[in-house]
Amino acid sequence: MANSKTMQLMEPSSVVSKNWAFCCFASLLGFIVLAMCLSHQRPRVYLAALPEDLITTGLEYPALGGRKKKTSECDVFRGRWVYDPMSHPLYRASQCPFLSDQVRCQKNGRPDSEYEKWRWDANDCEIPRFNGTEMLERWRGKRIIIVGDSLNRNQWESLACLLYVAATPSRSYLSAQSSVHKIFRAEDYNCSVEFFWSPFLVQLEESTGKGRVLRLDTMSASAQSWRAADLMVFNSAHWWLHRGKLQAWDFLEYEGMRVDNITAERAYELGMKTWATWVDKNADPSNSTVIFRSISPEHKQWCYNQTAPIVDELSAQLYGSTLTTIIEKTLAEMKMPVKYLNITRLSFHRKDAHTSVYRVKQGNLLDEEQRKQPIMYADCSHWCLPGLPDTWNELIYAIHVLEIP
Numbered sequence: 519m520a521n522s523k524t525m526q527l528m529e530p531s532s533v534v535s536k537n538w539a540f541c542c543f544a545s546l547l548g549f550i551v552l553a554m555c556l557s558h559q560r561p562r563v564y565l566a567a568l569p570e571d572l573i574t575t576g577l578e579y580p581a582l583g584g585r586k587k588k589t590s591e592c593d594v595f596r597g598r599w600v601y602d603p604m605s606h607p608l609y610r611a612s613q614c615p616f617l618s619d620q621v622r623c624q625k626n627g628r629p630d631s632e633y634e635k636w637r638w639d640a641n642d643c644e645i646p647r648f649n650g651t652e653m654l655e656r657w658r659g660k661r662i663i664i665v666g667d668s669l670n671r672n673q674w675e676s677l678a679c680l681l682y683v684a685a686t687p688s689r690s691y692l693s694a695q696s697s698v699h700k701i702f703r704a705e706d707y708n709c710s711v712e713f714f715w716s717p718f719l720v721q722l723e724e725s726t727g728k729g730r731v732l733r734l735d736t737m738s739a740s741a742q743s744w745r746a747a748d749l750m751v752f753n754s755a756h757w758w759l760h761r762g763k764l765q766a767w768d769f770l771e772y773e774g775m776r777v778d779n780i781t782a783e784r785a786y787e788l789g790m791k792t793w794a795t796w797v798d799k800n801a802d803p804s805n806s807t808v809i810f811r812s813i814s815p816e817h818k819q820w821c822y823n824q825t826a827p828i829v830d831e832l833s834a835q836l837y838g839s840t841l842t843t844i845i846e847k848t849l850a851e852m853k854m855p856v857k858y859l860n861i862t863r864l865s866f867h868r869k870d871a872h873t874s875v876y877r878v879k880q881g882n883l884l885d886e887e888q889r890k891q892p893i894m895y896a897d898c899s900h901w902c903l904p905g906l907p908d909t910w911n912e913l914i915y916a917i918h919v920l921e922i923p
């Protein structure tokens with residue numbers, strides 16, 4: 519019985535079988551052709567629902583693969599978010615022992631983790647996959663500094679973790695961790711990545727007896743330690759906009775005069791000019807690279823319960839655009855060529871990536887009651903790690919590898 523069935527199935531002379539064979543052959547051929555076409559595309563797991571202009575440009579790409587620009591001319595900041603759980607996150611929080619409680623959203627009870635799995639994809643070129651070993655090789659014997667406020671610390675933590683998971687763990691460690699100066703050391707590479715707390719870059723003098731003075735014409739006291747770093751990454755923005763209880767200064771001073779009547783924008787312009795003059799005088803393009811990171815956008819309280827990137831707010835003015843105009847003008851007037859890490863727009867899409875209510879406030883996690891009041895308690899300014907700041911650092915890596923001027 520079994521034998522005759524087998525015979526029937528294998529019967530080569532039946533018309534049905536011939537048709538089948540042809541059919542199978544045609545399908546196979548079709549499949550091969552399709553597979554060859556697809557292999558020219560990069561694996562593209564999922565398209566973020568992003569604004570029209572981004573999607574259109576993005577979808578064109580696979581067919582236009584050959585038309586991608588020479589990489590050094592690529593604007594890596596124009597592109598879109600692609601959901602790609604195969605490649606991201608680049609590390610797990612548990613692999614990075616010094617990740618601070620402020621940004622460890624999973625440990626702090628955040629229930630979703632999709633925000634860790636998005637990859638930034640540029641329209642015009644392939645962004646090289648971050649390789650911590652390669653980064654450390656390039657940074658052998660070098661000193662990297664990141665200077666600014668808590669968002670720069672966010673970025674520094676990300677970079678330290680990205681490198682830590684690539685370095686020999688027992689030979690890499692934090693060698694200083696005060697609130698104003700942190701150092702990550704990768705001993706095997708003789709490489710240091712330091713964070714300096716300096717939210718204005720210029721000097722805030724807090725104990726003058728007559729109140730807290732922000733000196734717009736004087737660099738932060740720690741600036742003398744920034745000199746001769748091989749790579750310097752700066753940003754200053756948010757603290758200039760703080761008002762009321764959050765405002766850090768009582769008086770503004772410029773060239774020995776109190777200038778309390780100027781606007782925040784004018785103060786920012788003067789402060790950034792002081793920084794620019796310092797960089798022009800103290801950094802040498804043949805020995806150092808200077809990067810200015812554009813403003814990290816806030817989403818006010820609207821980051822709560824967000825689990826996917828923003829779809830449709832690109833027509834909205836970018837967060838902090840008045841300061842952006844000022845800093846872009848300042849950078850354009852400098853002698854030192856400063857690379858501009860233009861991450862405001864790509865970060866603005868990521869309202870899902872903030873620490874939100876999975877944060878620490880005055881050393882404590884928010885309690886259940888506080889979590890129910892996101893308008894009061896959500897932090898829509900800082901970012902979870904692993905998360906968005908990893909992308910900022912991937913773009914620093916891309917700038918190095920693609921040799922973007």
Ligand SMILES: *[C@@H]1O[C@H](CO)[C@@H](O)[C@H](O)[C@H]1NC(C)=O
Binds near residue numbers: 650
């Ligand atoms: C990362 O870079 C190192 C050093 O350049 C190289 O040996 C290694 O193969 C790279 N890893 C990957 C996954 O590309």
Ligand SMILES: *[C@@H]1O[C@H](CO)[C@@H](O)[C@H](O)[C@H]1NC(C)=O
Binds near residue numbers: 659660661708
């Ligand atoms: C380590 O790097 C520093 C510069 O950051 C350099 O001065 C020093 O000589 C290097 N040490 C070794 C052992 O290579």
Ligand SMILES: *[C@@H]1O[C@H](CO)[C@@H](O)[C@H](O)[C@H]1NC(C)=O
Binds near residue numbers: 776777779780
């Ligand atoms: C700001 O105040 C200073 C000194 O008090 C004064 O000289 C200056 O004219 C004022 N500037 C403006 C724009 O009001």
Ligand SMILES: *[C@@H]1O[C@H](CO)[C@@H](O)[C@H](O)[C@H]1NC(C)=O
Binds near residue numbers: 800801802805
């Ligand atoms: C940059 O390097 C050159 C030669 O290596 C050296 O002469 C110069 O003093 C360095 N500049 C700074 C600011 O360190």
Ligand SMILES: *[C@@H]1O[C@H](CO)[C@@H](O)[C@H](O)[C@H]1NC(C)=O
Binds near residue numbers: 596863
């Ligand atoms: C930074 O990016 C924004 C948004 O993509 C763009 O409009 C702006 O021109 C860029 N700035 C510079 C200096 O490239």
